Amino acid sequence: MKSFLLALLLGFSIVASAQNKVVGTIKDKQNRNVSGVTINIPELHKETISDENGTYSFVNLPNGSFRIVFSFIRFATQSKEITINQKELKLDIVLEETLHQMDEVIISTAFNKLQSQNVMKVEHQSMKSLSQKGTSTLIEGLATIPGVSQVSTGTSIGKPVIRGLSGNRVLVYSQGVRMENQQFGEEHGLGLNDSGIESVEVIKGPASLLYGSDAIGGVLYFNPEKFASPNAVDANFSQKLFSNTNGSNSSMGVKASSDNFKFLARGSYNTHADYKVPEGDRVTNTRYTETDFKTALGYSNSKFTSTLRYNFNKLDLGIPENGYANQTSTKITTFPKQAVFANILSFNNTIFFKKSKLDADLGYISNDRSEFENSTIANLHMKLNTLNYNVKYYLPKFGKFESIIGTQGMHQTNINSGDEYLIPDATTNDFGIFGTANYEWDKNVVQAGIRFDHRAVTTTEHGILGTQGYFQAIDKKFQSFNSSLGFKTDLKKNLILRLNVASGFRAPNLAELTSNGVHEGSNRYEIGNINLQNEQNFQTDFNVEYRNPHFELFVNGFYNHINNYIFIAPNGNVINGFNAYDYTQANANLYGGEAGIHFHPHPLDWLHITSSFESVTGKKQNGDYLPLIPANKWNNSIKTEVKSTKYLKDSFAVLNIEYTLPQNNPGQFETKSDDYTLINLGLGSKVTLGKTAFEVNLNGNNLLNKTYISHLSRLKPDGIPNIGRNIILGVNFTI
Numbered sequence: 001m002k003s004f005l006l007a008l009l010l011g012f013s014i015v016a017s018a019q020n021k022v023v024g025t026i027k028d029k030q031n032r033n034v035s036g037v038t039i040n041i042p043e044l045h046k047e048t049i050s051d052e053n054g055t056y057s058f059v060n061l062p063n064g065s066f067r068i069v070f071s072f073i074r075f076a077t078q079s080k081e082i083t084i085n086q087k088e089l090k091l092d093i094v095l096e097e098t099l100h101q102m103d104e105v106i107i108s109t110a111f112n113k114l115q116s117q118n119v120m121k122v123e124h125q126s127m128k129s130l131s132q133k134g135t136s137t138l139i140e141g142l143a144t145i146p147g148v149s150q151v152s153t154g155t156s157i158g159k160p161v162i163r164g165l166s167g168n169r170v171l172v173y174s175q176g177v178r179m180e181n182q183q184f185g186e187e188h189g190l191g192l193n194d195s196g197i198e199s200v201e202v203i204k205g206p207a208s209l210l211y212g213s214d215a216i217g218g219v220l221y222f223n224p225e226k227f228a229s230p231n232a233v234d235a236n237f238s239q240k241l242f243s244n245t246n247g248s249n250s251s252m253g254v255k256a257s258s259d260n261f262k263f264l265a266r267g268s269y270n271t272h273a274d275y276k277v278p279e280g281d282r283v284t285n286t287r288y289t290e291t292d293f294k295t296a297l298g299y300s301n302s303k304f305t306s307t308l309r310y311n312f313n314k315l316d317l318g319i320p321e322n323g324y325a326n327q328t329s330t331k332i333t334t335f336p337k338q339a340v341f342a343n344i345l346s347f348n349n350t351i352f353f354k355k356s357k358l359d360a361d362l363g364y365i366s367n368d369r370s371e372f373e374n375s376t377i378a379n380l381h382m383k384l385n386t387l388n389y390n391v392k393y394y395l396p397k398f399g400k401f402e403s404i405i406g407t408q409g410m411h412q413t414n415i416n417s418g419d420e421y422l423i424p425d426a427t428t429n430d431f432g433i434f435g436t437a438n439y440e441w442d443k444n445v446v447q448a449g450i451r452f453d454h455r456a457v458t459t460t461e462h463g464i465l466g467t468q469g470y471f472q473a474i475d476k477k478f479q480s481f482n483s484s485l486g487f488k489t490d491l492k493k494n495l496i497l498r499l500n501v502a503s504g505f506r507a508p509n510l511a512e513l514t515s516n517g518v519h520e521g522s523n524r525y526e527i528g529n530i531n532l533q534n535e536q537n538f539q540t541d542f543n544v545e546y547r548n549p550h551f552e553l554f555v556n557g558f559y560n561h562i563n564n565y566i567f568i569a570p571n572g573n574v575i576n577g578f579n580a581y582d583y584t585q586a587n588a589n590l591y592g593g594e595a596g597i598h599f600h601p602h603p604l605d606w607l608h609i610t611s612s613f614e615s616v617t618g619k620k621q622n623g624d625y626l627p628l629i630p631a632n633k634w635n636n637s638i639k640t641e642v643k644s645t646k647y648l649k650d651s652f653a654v655l656n657i658e659y660t661l662p663q664n665n666p667g668q669f670e671t672k673s674d675d676y677t678l679i680n681l682g683l684g685s686k687v688t689l690g691k692t693a694f695e696v697n698l699n700g701n702n703l704l705n706k707t708y709i710s711h712l713s714r715l716k717p718d719g720i721p722n723i724g725r726n727i728i729l730g731v732n733f734t735i
Contacts, residue, residue: 164617671716
């Protein structure tokens with residue numbers, strides 16, 4: 001099968017003749033060849049790996065100036081500017097050993113710089129590193145990143161929270177396109193499976209300049225799985241087992257590449273029973289099943305590169321309403337429950353000109369969501385279809401000056417077909433234009449930009465005036481100008497300072513504008529407000545980082561002022577037996593930050609001690625605290641790396657102690673939360689037995705079976721604890 005795929009792609013590649021080429025050899029300071037080095041040309045979306053002789057090559061490259069990046073564990077990342085204007089360019093590299101973490105290329109920001117060169121501080125985490133923490137779901141893994149939390153309903157539903165902002169205030173990108181999945185709903189999860197995702201980048205703060213409305217709180221940018229190296233075929237199978245939920249997560253993928261054509265496909269199946277609390281009871285109907293399929297086809301030559309990706313995701317989710325009523329280990333959901341079918345189709349293109357390039361990303365997202373109360377006939381059925389585009393033109397570089405102009409837009413329709421309506425049938429159209437520039441000199445970088453956005457929302461009248469479920473027709477328009485300014489400098493060797501100021505905005509969502517009925521998930525009658533204005537914020541961020549060969553330190557701080565912050569408040573009335581709540585607005589402030597250290601002392605280079613602290617406070621202008629603000633958290637880890645042997649490589653053991661402080665500043669409809677400490681343990685290694693090699697990980701989360709309730713758990717009002725002890729065994733075979 002692998003030989004057939006490679007022969008097929010090589011056959012297709014015959015039609016493309018080789019153009020410019022970059023070749024070279026990679027050595028260390030002792031003049032030894034270094035194999036396994038990742039060589040990346042970010043602007044061209046090309047990547048390869050050095051062979052056993054330390055050699056590498058790129059073919060079919062366009063003319064122009066580009067950055068080429070060399071990265072490998074235990075070596076300092078190197079970035080070189082190259083100018084391609086001849087048939088073959090030879091570039092040899094000597095790598096220097098270091099104990100620093102690898103310097104990653106950041107895709108989510110405008111100019112795709114290395115993190116050390118980037119004006120904005122962006123958190124980058126590989127899915128492999130998150131998986132080694134033994135989390136059950138993608139959102140649980142994200143919540144281990146400082147400054148990121150989750151609003152959860154058991155183990156099945158999780159929504160990201162970035163520095164106290166969530167829902168429509170956090171934008172999610174996957175496959176290079178904007179995700180749309182009815183984010184306003186409290187019972188609507190992230191809608192992504194970690195299978196087929198390479199890494200995630202987290203922008204903490206307003207990113208409206210690059211992404212438009214709904215990026216007021218930040219962005220989660222998921223980088224898809226990379227293609228195989230040129231002229232190679234890879235296949236792998238992974239399996240995880242979870243003790244607490246009797247869960248299973250299986251994934252299998254195959255990928256092949258020639259010099260021009262690339263292909264991959266991956267399927268996964270994830271199923272869990274009700275989760276068990278420390279006392280031993282299972283929380284009824286927190287079970288779920290997820291099926292996911294991803295595939296991609298790419299082509300590149302010296303003139304352009306194109307990638308077509310498709311993702312199908314099917315979710316069968318139980319909705320917990322009856323506490324511990326039904327003690328069973330079945331994985332078949334019962335009523336009430338959700339069924340969600342999601343399709344993501346993306347087409348990513350880059351066209352190269354003599355001294356510039358054009359990026360054009362097109363996306364189609366279909367989200368089909370049904371809720372069933374007590375029968376197989378859906379009470380609620382919503383279809384959200386979204387077409388979006390993102391076009392950026394990279395102007396010719398002028399010395400150290402780089403600039404981009406671009407436009408983004410979205411056409412979205414929401415259609416109801418069930419008896420129950422949460423929001424009306426509606427059409428949303430977005431249009432935005434922006435420009436941004438980056439100037440670098442010595443060890444300093446300045447980046448600035450400006451943007452204009454326009455959103456038009458129209459809805460269809462539904463129901464009978466004066467009754468529950470009536471939605472009047474609206475025709476609303478929202479617009480905003482936003483800008484950003486950032487500065488990065490090396491104060492001295494190994495000491496980096498970043499300062500950023502930026503504005504952002506969010507247009508009110510359909511639920512906030514139009515709600516008129518009982519929201520079952522929160523047991524209240526919600527009333528929308530068609531007169532709501534844009535949320536408009538202004539945030540200041542600073543970041544200080546220090547690194548030497550054995551010690552790393554970072555401090556992040558932010559202050560975020562939001563005009564017209566939208567929230568819900570009781571109006572004193574009771575409708576149909578439920579307390580009535582209105583959507584209203586007030587100015588608000590959020591402030592806090594994250595700080596951490598990483599200590600790996602010489603000569604104990606195998607020992608890593610890390611510690612981080614994160615804090616956020618959110619208040620309305622009258623002094624009331626905002627809801628859904630995570631409690632402060634202190635996270636500590638001790639990791640040891642074991643020397644490789646004939647059979648075991650890259651072995652490690654990590655002990656994690658996570659202390660969550662009490663949340664004594666709850667929002668208006670919340671209660672205080674107690675503090676708690678969780679102890680987690682992880683072990684892992686790459687095992688080689690003859691010609692068979694596989695990775696194995698064993699994790700124990702909440703090892704002491706601590707009873708606790710997260711402040712952001714939606715089961716907290718019912719007094720239901722979070723998950724108890726969970727042992728996770730994972731294996732990954734390369735075929």
